[in-house]
Amino acid sequence: MAANRKRKKLSIEEKITVIETVGSGQSQRSVAKLFDVSKTQVQHIIATKDELLLEYQETLNNSQSRPKRHRKTNNEEINEATLKWYHERRSQNLPVSGSMLQEKALELSRQANNETFKASNGWLHAFIKRNGIVLKECNSIMSAVTEATAKGHGDLAVPSSSTTPAASQEQPSTSSDFVTDTYQVQDIFNFIETTILYRAVPDENLASLVEESKKGIMATERITVGLCCNLTGNEKEMPLVIGAPASKEDFRGLHTDNLPVTWETQNGAWMTTELFDKWLTNFDAKMKMQGRKTLLWVENSPSHQVNNPDITSVRIMYYPQPQLQPLCRGIIDTVKSSYRQFLLQEILARRYQHKSMDQMVKSVNVIDACYWLNYSWEKITCEQIIYCWQQAGFPVVCATTPAQRDHNLDRIAQTILDILKFEGVSLEDFYNCDLDLPTYSVIENHHSSPPQQCLSASNSPPDKPTINSYEEASELVQKLKQFAAEKNNTSILNAAMSINKEINWQVAIEND
Incomplete structure (x- = not known):
């Protein structure tokens, strides 16, 4: 038998290149062949990439901190x-x-x-x-915007002087003006809104629900969600959720301040100038307390034209096109697909509690939606966020690749669709059914339909419950959630939501 080949040891630079090559889409087997190492070595490098990237960063820092002889490289x-x-x-x-x-x-x-x-x-x-080049010397924060301007999309849009807040009066009117600005990477943020049809299921009513939502008719079936994070991904603001004025049954007495999101109401569940100004004021106050000057990228929409002279720590820049924004480069899609996975798991768990699909869907309330959105937002990693900023053209000097999509969750979601006999809409279309819905009203003097009350559970749990299945456990947890909301007990509600999520996951696995 031939002697085992001696294992080749890769340098830290070569390991970083391995990570980048795999991230570009090449298979681990082909990368192993390219670097003349085993596939096991490549797998180990990918599994420990976070530690390797940190080690590489420290190596670069150390090499800069001590004098050394300059060696000429081939490049x-x-x-x-x-x-x-x-x-x-x-x-x-x-x-x-x-x-x-x-x-x-x-x-x-x-x-x-x-x-x-x-x-x-x-x-x-x-x-x-x-070469001592740092971000503040790379004065173009986003070359993609400059390129869009050069291709005829027009100058970067800013409000007129009549609607421009005092803190934004010095904002540039062109991309060439903008590139003279300097901000640290951790002080650059993106705020974006998206619409979610929070009860939507892939049935025959989905298409009409989407169309009606465009006009604001189904205000009680939709919510507008605002997400904000910085370029490094280590600061994610609490999600902003805008819904129709809630009936008493929606929150069962729970104070909205105790939700894991910032809850606001508006008749059509739209983002408005007043709501954005309120959110911006709170964000500015937070930055002031931290002694920071920040740059906030937002869509150029009527709802973002605010006039608040007290905003002094946040400078707003407007995108010429919404789809150029970093959070549009995969983050919104990921949050929505995760939310819909929670929704499908919940409906599957409730199928024995209600006689019809309509009752199952209507049993989903805004409390559920707020928690699922928060879970989905928390699952977004720094790596995913940095990658999306890179894709938007920002000079992020960091070796990173997009996180791999968990296809196992997609497979489970598809299985649930089959169990519930949803037909005619693919899983991908279901994930993206509300992706392009407007977040602000484009119809003047439009009146939304009055809010509809959510169905509430009617039966109280037995004195000595006997639990024989996950479905029965889910039913008891639903009642516990109702009890916690009525008593305004956030601790119990948080615990119940966590238990509920775990039960739904087990139900989904059992039916896979």
Whole structure:
């Protein structure tokens, strides 16, 4: 038998390249062959990528903190030419982003017939560190907006002087003005709204529900959700949820301040100037307490044209097109698909408690929706957020890849659709049924239908309940949730929601 081949040891730089290569879509087997290592080694590198990225960062920091002899690399000519190009751009006050540096370096490598050079994120990180380039010197916060302007989308939109808040009066009117600004990565935020039909199921009524919601007719079936986070992903604001004025039964006496979201009401469940101004005022107050100056990217919509002279720690910038925003690059989709998985699991768990599908759907209330939204938002990782900012053109100097989608959850969701005999709508279409619905009213003088009351549980639990199945356990938890809401006991409600989520998960697995 031939002797076992000696295991090849990869350097930290090579391991980072392995992570990037797998993240680009190549299979682990092909990457293992490319680096002449075993597939097991590649799997171990991917499993420990967070630790490796941290180690790589510390290595770069240490190398910068101690003097060392400069060694010329095979790519030194490309590095020097790229640096020269960078200084020329900055001397002309032209925008430079991380992606632009990578593109220029690749162009120079092709001119030099250097086929081995790869302008990876690891190369970019090292290049910026080595030459003392920091974000505040890379004055283009988002090259994608500059490119959109150059292609005829027009200047960056800002409110007119009559509606511009005092804190925003110095906002630039063009992208070329904007690139002179400087902000730390942790102080750049994106706020975005989306509509969720929180009771929608993939049945014959889904299409009409979507159409009616566009006009604000089904105000009690929809909620507007506002999500906000910073570029590094380590700061996620509490979700803002806007619903129709709630009836007493909606919250069963629970104070809305005790929800895991910021709850607001509006007749059509729309975002309005007043509601955005209220949210912005609270966000500004938080930044003031922390002594920070922040940049907030929002959609250029009528509901965001506020006039508040007290906003001084937050500067607003408007996107020329909503789809350019970072949170539109996968975060909204992920939150919505996660929410619908919770919804399907809940309906499956309640199918023995109600006689019809209509009753099952109407038993889902805004308390459920708020908790599921919060769970879905909390599941979003820093890695996912950073990747989406990168995709939007921001110069995030960090090697990262999108988190892998959990197809097992999709498979379980599809199984639930089959069990409940939903036909005619694919799982993907169900996930995205309300993706493009408006978040603010575009119809003047439109009156929403009055809020409808949610059905409440009618039977009290027996004195000595006997639980023989997950379905029976779910029924008792529903009553416990109602009891906690009526007593305004947040601790019990939080615990009940956690138990409910676990029961639904077990029911979904059992029926898979």
